[in-house]
Amino acid sequence: MVQDNKRSALAINRRRILQAMGAAGIVGAAGCLSDDNGNGDDGNGNGDDGNGNGDDGTPDVSPGEDIDFEDIIEGGTLRAAVGANVDSFDPPYSSDTTSTMAQGFIYESLLANDSEGNLYPWLAESYELVETNDVDRTDYEPYMRTVTAGEDGALDVEEQILITHEEDAGAEEGEEVRILTTTEAPDAIADGVFGMHYRYDLEEGVMFHNGEEMTSADVVASYRRYENSQVSAQTYDSVLHVEADGDYTVHIYAQIPDAEGERELPGAVVIPEEHADLPDGGLDPREGVTPIGTGPYELEEFEDEQYFVVTKNENYWVEEKGIHSKEWFDGPDAYPDGPVIDEIDVDIVPDNATRSAALQNDEIDITYGLNAETLDDFNRSEDFFVAGVETGGYEYFQYPVHVEPWDDQRLRQAVNHLVPRQSIVDNVLAGFGRPAWTSLPELAAGSGTTDAEALEEELRPMNEYDPERAEELLEEVVDDLGLDTPIEIQLEVNADNDDRVRMTELVAEAMEQTGYFETTIETYEWNTYVGRVLDPEYAQEGHIACIGLSGTFNPHSFCEALHHQSNHGQCCNLQGVGTDELDEMMDGARYGTDVAEDPDLRRERYDEIWHALAEYSASSITHFDLATGVTNTDVRGFSMWPFNEGIFSFALYSPTEEQVIYLERDE
């Protein structure tokens, strides 16, 4: 999942001006490297004085406000501001945060999540894993057809390509390529060649905003719309085939057994069949089409790049059926059968400082994505409520493992000990984050480790700021390899993310202090930087790169993107790190009938991976972000969702967590 950098590139904001006036800089932060940062002797900033933070270094921010459902006031208009335009209301033709956020009001999926990633039937009344087969992608060879590669190896095929034969990957122009498309997939399934088979029995009586009932045909058509779309890769890297069975049953087949299949396969949002064949991106008010879904809100107004308004769906199916009709729901009787706020007015305000000012000026009730200093101000005020939860967003440094002397893992381990994770969280992020003592955040711990506490206990010593241990390792490496010191190294980072730049400066400062390194820092404009670090040749340049990424509830997203060799030259294995053995370990933790059927085995395998990655030390994950939202005191019951794209839909109404917000305006 993309780390939302879209608007960080706006070069003009209040914070930059303050910096230009000398109000911020690294000077203050650099002094926090040593043990004298107001914390304990361990120097990891883990004391209980620090910055008014708790023992874990995070500020006093709760994940949400508890309310008594009996007190709920119905009605009102919530005024919100988001940080970017809605690129599209067409789900398969948008992947940016704001689009997903806006679509979350309107559309729903077969399953719903809670904030720990547990799944619950939603548009599906129930679902089951029918069958798992021990197949891999080579088993589809008999069903593949051959096409000729065009210019740049492009394949001119109308259907969605599901699998390209591994031997034909990277074919040149004129060469033949074997592929399996959506046309051939049913033949394979008929012969029992598929990885997994899930059956979803749909809720009956679910109405779209246009009054039509949702049936299995709509679900199948929704998946069809994802074919060859902007996000088709995310859907059809696992989905093999979707078929209807009567009006209320859908079967979804996976290409190979996948421990993440339960979450990955039903990921598409459901749209009416009549919208499935619209032109690319055509499901959008700017194209004269009003989006229609089954969700609790309907799109009322949209002014491109200015605002959009959604109003309550008066025929919301949950209100018709009652939330207690869901077998898994065991909340109190007073919990409402749908969101209670009538209207949401969402202004599009790219600049953080402007959103912050609008919130202070009572022009909006809620916003998100503010920087650490601003959050701190709001958090200290009684007129505002800041909610925060640990998210899957993380930042990491990656070392040039293919360039001497960085191919020696002792050197990388040494630098990893010079990454002052706690100082970064305390001083750069004002406590709005958690040091990454392991590579696994809380939200993915459920399926990513057998014991999160034990894992942290074992790996934390390898990831703590420890200049003494770093110097021991450095001395060893320098002697063994006969290196001349100081070792010159360039650290690189994108200039338009202030926190990331300051973080890099702290690490460079720590490296310099050892006397073994002579560092330089090079900053780049975001697009330039991304183009640079995703270039396969970058691995040979011998620089340390710093970038951010966002994982999901899937533990795989915290190891595979950075370390699987197949991700070199694309997001986000920047330095071509990894080994065949690591690849096998990662594949083995996610794919295969054994882990698909045995979650405990999967957890054990991930535990092995986290240990192996800590030893290998190709990447230093610094911290996990805190997703934060700020409201005024008119908003009651606000709780934060771990990912920005879901904060409004989650806060407004989410039975999986018994979450609902209402407005209590002073008359």
Place this chain on the structure above:
Amino acid sequence: MSLRRFILKRLLSIIPILFGVSVITFALVHLTPGDPISQMFALNPDVTAAEEQRVRQQYGLDGPVWEQYLTWMSNVLTGDFGQVVSTNREVSSIILMRLPETIALGIFGWVFALTIAIPTGIYAAANKDQLGDTASRFLALSGISIPNFWLGLMLILIFALYLGLWPVLPPSRLPLYHPEMLWYLILPGVTIGTAAAAGIMRVMRTSMAEEMNKEYVTAARAKGLPEQKIILKHVLRNSLISVVTLAATLTAGIVSGSIVVEVVFNWPGLGYEFINAINGREINMIMAITLFTGVFIILANLVADILYAVLDPRIRYE
């Protein structure tokens, strides 16, 4: 050369200039790393390099630069400015939607600049080397020196946040032609017009002071004409020649200034769109706004030249 021939010649010169601007801009955008597709999939682990290339091909962004330019140019000549990749929307429709916002802001800034600058310039010249003159020169210097984004932020801070006289966010639900919008135009309009006002005021003061020393003014005074009449009837017209010329030229500054000011005030005009386009590497939008701005600046300069000649018959078209 007649006025008509002069205008025609200048209008024809727009074509090579715009061609040059388009080639340079197109080349510069392509020299900058990244494109709308790489921006779209920047850090998405689910999207392979091959998949990214497929989408790039779909939008015709995979060919050589010269080929892309020729395709773009041939489309532009038929009035098709292409699409914004991230939203699939027509560039021309976005420009038509945003243009009135920028024009309204520009006109307000321009009117503000002239309204402030001309009387102040006259006053300063009439009271040369006195306290009022010194104060006006200080203000002019400040107006030129203060970056408009800083001024805008300060105005928001003081008048919106501290005094609560304006909202931080412009009223997006009000149509631009609504009378109430005049009120909301004040802060961004003042921000955009301040530097122009300062420039015009300085020129006004200088040219007025120069005219006041001329013989016809001395003669008028000798005849016993009241000072006010001399200034308003005789000196002002002659002084306005250079001011009008400068005002037309400063229009270009107002257009370019709108880029920053629109972002600061969240004003949904072309400048705001331009910043978005640059961030998203939306080349079609960048090209269209650049060309549009180019045409506007060229025409503003042409108007300045024509006005100069109309106001001063001694000027010959060459």
